[in-house]
Structure formats: structure tokens, C-alpha cells
Amino acid sequence: MTTHKSRRRPRQRLKLRRVAIDTYRENVAYLNRECEIYRAEGFQALSKVTIAADSHRIHALLNVVDDPAIVGPGELGLAEQAFDQLGLAEGTAVSVGHAEPPISMDAVRRKIAGEPLKLEDFRAITRDIVENRYSKMEMAAFLVASGQSGLDREEILYLTRAMTESGERLRWHEPLVADKHCIGGIPGNRTSMLVVPIVAAHGTLMPKTSSRAITSPAGTADTMEVLARVDLPPAEMHRVVRRERACLAWGGTAKLAPVDDILIAVERPLGIDSQGQMVASILSKKLAAGSTHLLLDIPVGPTAKVRHMREALHLRKLFEYVGDRLGLHIEVIITDGIQPIGRGIGPVLEARDVMAVLHNEPEAPQDLRQKALRLAGRILEFDPDVRGGTGYAIARDILDSGRALAKMLAIIEAQGRQKRHAEPGHLTEEIRAPRDGVVSAIDNYQMSKIARLAGAPMDKGAGVDLLRKLGDPVRKGDPLYRIHAEFPADFDFAHNLAGRDSGYRIGERVEESGLNL
């Protein structure tokens, strides 16, 4: 046997190549099976790799390629997201090595074992997640571990703080920066697009950032986008807000609490939902957006996200606890989530409802108008100069006088009006009552699903238009709602689902009494 004197050899260098595959929120790297470094280390060792050149460094999951047309032996391929994140040109010499599991997985394993975590643990975890050191499996482990034994209130506070610190933070340099949020689950519930112009017309600062829909048929950002540009870079958002005291923008460009977006990509497909994660997710976004006062809408109903009043009360206290300690003034309002709000479900249809309310059209949906006035009234009372109990009347006055409409049009112009006027999808079908009676129940969840299958929110005109609401009398054959789609395949999916379960029940009387709020 010969004795080999070890030389300090540099790690093998490979030529960077972009592989035109979109792996959606997971960094993937491709190595040719004949590549020497792969042969030396093998799959198990290399299932997660670090790719580095100078100060650039990313982590990625490894796929092994047997076709040199995709990636050759001397090359390292990166899927689109990973390539963009590394930020280097094709052909750059990069080194690749085994990626150690993220150190903060130790904390996750302690959480799995039932131990409460400290602020430093949550900071380490969110940092590692933002830096793409976590695989989706590892994120799932964190989410399940913190969902199951449940985070205690202190841990939710720590997690919120760590998530807030994980990204950028907007600063408005004013003592009152108003915000609102609904925990979701109610289709058509597009109140922000009414509340923001009312509040801004009064003069209160309300720079609203919203998300796009993830599991719902329309988010505020998707709906506003029917009317105006919403992907405003931070500088432009500031310009709009300086001019109009408000905006209705997509929050994604501002990099607010980015760890939240990453976790959601795992949480949603798993269908796991923990109160602690929800509170941290919402409040970290609001804190990062620079809000000082937040009105939180928790709808309760048999097919809403929150089904019982006691659950809503527990959630309210959790929000208040964390908000108080992080310097965010929170008021929680528990609302009736028994059925969809307004008529339209889907971006174009919901934008139509919003504009009808702003125009004070007689056929505008009154439930949407009432709810928006109630929320706007509460937000107006954040203003120390507004006397308690008078907010609703002020809001109604602003809406009825057309000042809210004028403000909305000004915001649309400032953000950039959409040139093309979007129409509801041209493929339509009416779903009809199977018998005489009254509409006794409408399933929020099923209506969302039908609207999504019809193509919402991707196809702006797709969705569902409700022609009857709870308590309305119907005769057999009367139309209950109309499906709109833009593509035949989607149309068929939605049609088939509505055929299996229309989401409406026709009975003698309304089945649930709602909250009588």
C-alpha cells in the first residue's frame, strides 16, 4: 500500500448551466451521473448540496441527469428559481458539495420532542428557511411539530417577531398607520377595496398590501388587478401613498416577512392549519408593512374557517396578546360567516360588485356595503379626533357623497389604470333550483371550489355569480347562480363539480341563525 500525501486540492469546479425547469419554491440542482463528484459521493451523501462561487452560495436538492443534452458531466445545472437565486452567469465555475442539514433542525427536533423553544431558536429557524437551507420535508417537520403540541403564547410571540425580522420593513413615519385583515374563508368578501378609499378619503393613512389568492378564488390583490396595476416596487408604493394617503397593492414585491410565503407553500398542500402559525403569519406581515393599528375580521359560520364562537374568542385573545407585546394596536371584530358576501366570486365579478357599491347603484349588494361601512367605521375611530360611536355615520357619509368613489378612482390612476377592460368569462351556465322552497344554506367552501375550478383567480373573468342568497324564495328551475369560465376544460370541471354538489340547499327555512351580529 502506498501512502498518499494529502494535497489541499480545491473542490472540483463545474460550469454553471441554467436548466429551463420551474421547480416552484424548491431549489433543484442537476448533476450528470458521470460527473466525477457525483460518482465520488453518491446520492445519499449528496441529496442536498451547497453550490458556491465567491460569496454566492445556495442550497439545493439534487437530481441526477442521464442525458447530456440537459446537463453534461462537467456541468452543474440549476432549475430556474435556484439559478436566479444564485445570481451568477451561465458558464461561471462553481463548486458543489454536500450540504449539512441546517443547524436549526436541532431546535425542530427539540420541538418534536415537546420542548418549548426560545426566541433565538425561532430566529435561527426562520433565517435558515429564508436562506433556502430547509427542504420542504424539513419545513413540514417544523410545521407539524409546532402545530401539534401547539405553540404556547410566548412561542407564538417569538415566532411572530422572528418572522417579522426575516425580511424588509416599510416605514411611514406617522403615528397612525391603519390596516385591516380578514382571516378568510368567505368568498366574495372584498371589503378592503371599499374600506381603504373610505378611510383614505377621511385622511387616515392606509397603505394596504394584500396577498394573491392561494386557496381562495380571489385575493384582494387579484381583484384590484382587474382595475389597476398592483405589483408596485416599494418606491412607487410610497409615491402612491404620499399622494393618496392609501394604496391597494400586492405585498409580494416588498419582501415582507418572506418566510411566511415559503411556509405557506408547504402548509397549504398539507392542509394543516394551526392557530399559532396563523397568528404569527398575519401579524408578522402587518408589522413588516409598518402598520400601527389593525382591525381584524374573524367570520364565524358552519362552513367558514372558524366554526364556533368559542374558537373565535380564543383566537381574538391570542391576537390581542401578541399584538400588545409587539406594539400593534389590534381590534377584533367577529362577523357573520354563514354565506358568501356580495354576489360575485372571482376577480372580475368581485371588482364589479365593489364598483357598484362605490357608485351607489341601487342593485349593488347591500351585505357587502353594510359590512364595509361597519369595518370602515371602526377604523375611522382609530383616529383620536373621531368621537367613539360616530365612525359608521362618517363612513356612510363618505360613501354616499361619492368621495369614496373619487378616492378609489384616484388610487387607480396613481397605481396605473388597466388598459384592457376585463369581462366575466363568456362560457356560462346557470345552476337551477331542484325544487320549490327557500335557499336554506350556502356552502362557502363548495362555492369557492366551483369558482376555482372555473378558472379563478388565474383567469380573471372566471368564477361564480350568485343570483340568490340565503332566505330567498325559489321555484323549481329558478337560477341559483351562474358559472363563468374562459376555457372549455375549466368550464367542464366546474360544471361537473356543481352537478355533483351545487353548494346550495333548498328547504323550508334558513338552517342556521347566523350570529345575529
Next chain:
Amino acid sequence: MTTHKSRRRPRQRLKLRRVAIDTYRENVAYLNRECEIYRAEGFQALSKVTIAADSHRIHALLNVVDDPAIVGPGELGLAEQAFDQLGLAEGTAVSVGHAEPPISMDAVRRKIAGEPLKLEDFRAITRDIVENRYSKMEMAAFLVASGQSGLDREEILYLTRAMTESGERLRWHEPLVADKHCIGGIPGNRTSMLVVPIVAAHGTLMPKTSSRAITSPAGTADTMEVLARVDLPPAEMHRVVRRERACLAWGGTAKLAPVDDILIAVERPLGIDSQGQMVASILSKKLAAGSTHLLLDIPVGPTAKVRHMREALHLRKLFEYVGDRLGLHIEVIITDGIQPIGRGIGPVLEARDVMAVLHNEPEAPQDLRQKALRLAGRILEFDPDVRGGTGYAIARDILDSGRALAKMLAIIEAQGRQKRHAEPGHLTEEIRAPRDGVVSAIDNYQMSKIARLAGAPMDKGAGVDLLRKLGDPVRKGDPLYRIHAEFPADFDFAHNLAGRDSGYRIGERVEESGLNL
């Protein structure tokens, strides 16, 4: 608006194409971004897809391709594993659609909420996993949920049964089918290759199936493969066993408890380890292999998997409880896991030690010999004709007389002797004592890691050869062990790790007293 009459259109058909990418235990499908079906449904809806043609159907994760050279708009690409699993020719027309989350995820969510699961739940989960309906994220959720609140004994029993039923089952039609298993963690602990020929030479049936190394530097299958073929299809395994009363084969070809292999691919990178999962994993494999009597080796030591005697005792009772209820006779033996067994760590080096013991060479490692005799003696006593307490002497007699060697050579011939004689890796370096003293501690974990970095088990000749064991006196500069590698890059990795922490401590006396077993 026009009313569109829905036609019952078939789902869009795409031409199947094999994409030469190995995605390692995860089915991945590729759709071109311009493909109509992708445009209609989008990423969120399609992140998990079902691909079907006739009765063939698989589930896969979706990646979106922007390069028609990889996959064109009218094509559906499948990565190698998914393509093989679907089992259809390139060019076949296949349909693709949204894959609903597996129904059994409801049970996982109930487990996350802390509910105990029933046999039917575990059956549904393992069925869905084997049919590739679970993403790695979903498997991680299941593993964390069943690791954290912990499975109770009944649940472990149910999981074991469900895992056993998830694959094929070998049947030997004899009342005594002996098996042994070590829970692992001790490098060099290659006793099966001694126990099997001893027991078979006595006449007891011992058709041993083993795994390849996952996180260790060598599994029994990797080491046996140095000497003989191990990937025997079930028919050939039966032929070998009929002739020699034993085999030493890789269990992978027999599809025993396949759900276990899938879960391990998630469990290991996460570094989560639950006793319940371990018990179910081991016992389901043994039951599927048709074993009736099992000797279980639990090594205990400060750097072993099990670190305290009380933990070993708890584990023993768990194994006994599940074994008793599933008709598998289990005896548990708790052994000294304070340091590696034998000298070699890595397939070639361990095979060399095994053959030295079988040849009764004076320099053969005595600890390996003693441990193998002890285990073999206990297994021989499973035979009703062997008087209690005489097993060890019978085993020693079989080994000393050369009958064990003859049986091993016969098994090697029956399985197919390796033509090429494998040598230890030619790149070598000796790690030396930093001062005078005695070897006071050897870290099992660190020695495994150095051997793995050197290339074991992929490179058969790579590994570590221990030249000193616990309690041996050394002078400064004496060699402690020798690293063997086949490739310079691996050699450097191993060398650097050993330089940072050699895994040996030199002191005044041995630090731990072991178990004095």
C-alpha cells in the same frame, strides 16, 4: 353572454416522454408551460398530478418546463422512476389531471391533533404511501406526527401489521425460521456473516435478508457483496436456501414491507427517529421475510444509538409486546456498544475480518468472534432439540472445526461468487496518537463518518482499519487507524475530518466501564 352546452369531452391527451432525470424516490412529471392543460389549471392546482392511461395510473409532483428540448407543449415528461412505475412506452397517449390529496391524510391530520389511530387508518396510510400518493412533505408530516405525541403500543402494533401487509411475504413452510437483527450504530459489527453459516451448519433454517447501508459505512448486504452476488430474485433465494438452509441476500428485490424503504428515505435526512417507527420498521421486515424466531441485538454505549440501559429495556419490552401479538418469537440481547466491533469499517475491510474469523486465523478480531458465537449460541437454542445453555459450545465447535467456513463457502458458491477480488482502497493514511497513554474512548459515530467520507459503502475498498482498540497502550506517533480510499477527493474529505476530530481519545485509562456484559 352565450350559454355553453357542456360536452363530455375527454381530458386532453398528451404524448408520454421519458425524461432522463433521476429524482430519487419522488415521482416527478414535466409539463411545458405552453401546454394547454397547464395554462388552464395553473401551478397551485396542479402541484400534484395524476397521470393515467387505461388501468395504469401514478401520482407525481409537477415541474414546469420552459425548454421544448426537454418536454414540448403536447408532451408529458416523466422522470425515470415515475416512467418506470407507470410502465408504458414513450409516445403513449396519457391524460393528466389534478391529484386530490390522499384521503388518508385525514388520519394524519387527526394524529397531528393528538388522536390515536386505528388499524384501518394505518392500513390506509401505508397503502397510499406505497402507491406513491404521498409527497415527501406528507410523509414528513406523518412521521413527525407519529414521532412526537408518540404512538402508543397498540398503534405500533397496528403500524407493524399495516407495514407487513404493504408488500410481498416470503413463506418457508417450516416451524423454525431463524433470524437476527441489530438495531445498528456500531461500525464493524458484521456478526450476521458469522452467525448465519454457524446456524445453518447446525441445520437450522436461516434465510437472512439484509439491507444496504443508509447512514452507516457498510450494511451486511454491502459487505456480503464483496464475496458473492446478493441481489437474488425470490425464486433464486429459495433455491439457495433449499440447498444450503441459509442465504445472505439483499432484501430489496423481495419487496418486503416496501413502505418502510419509502419512509426511511424521509426519516433519515430529517434525522428524526422514533422508537415506534423503529420497532414497526424492523418487525414488519422480519415478518414479511417469513421469520418465526428473531434474536435482536441492542448495543448500548455512550456513542451508540441507545445510550442508556433504561432506554434499552423500554425498547426490549416494546419489541416483545409487538412480537408476541404478531406471532414472532423474539429474544432481545443487550450488548456492549462502547466501541466498534472488529477492526475493519467498510465493506472490503469488514469482509476480511469475517473471513479471518471463519478461517480461525490467530490475528482474527476476537471481539467479533466472541460476539458472533454468543449470538449464534442463542439462536441455536431456538431449536427444541438443543439443551438450554449449550448453544454457545455448539457454535464454537462448529466454528473451530471449520464447518462454518465450509458452509459460508457453499453459500457464496450458491449465490454466485464474485469474480473480481476486491482490495482495500489504495490511497491510505495512518492517523497517529498525539501523546503517550491508553486509548480511553473511541467514538462510533465519528469513525462511521470518516469511513463514509472515505467512500464507504459505495466504494467497497474504502473505509477505516482500526489498529488500536479501547485500553490499548500507545506512544506518541503510534498509528491508531488507517484510512483507505479509492478516489482523491474522498480521501481528502476523510483526511480533513479525521484531522479535525480523530474519533479517538488518549488518556490515562478507559473512560467508560462498558456494560460488563
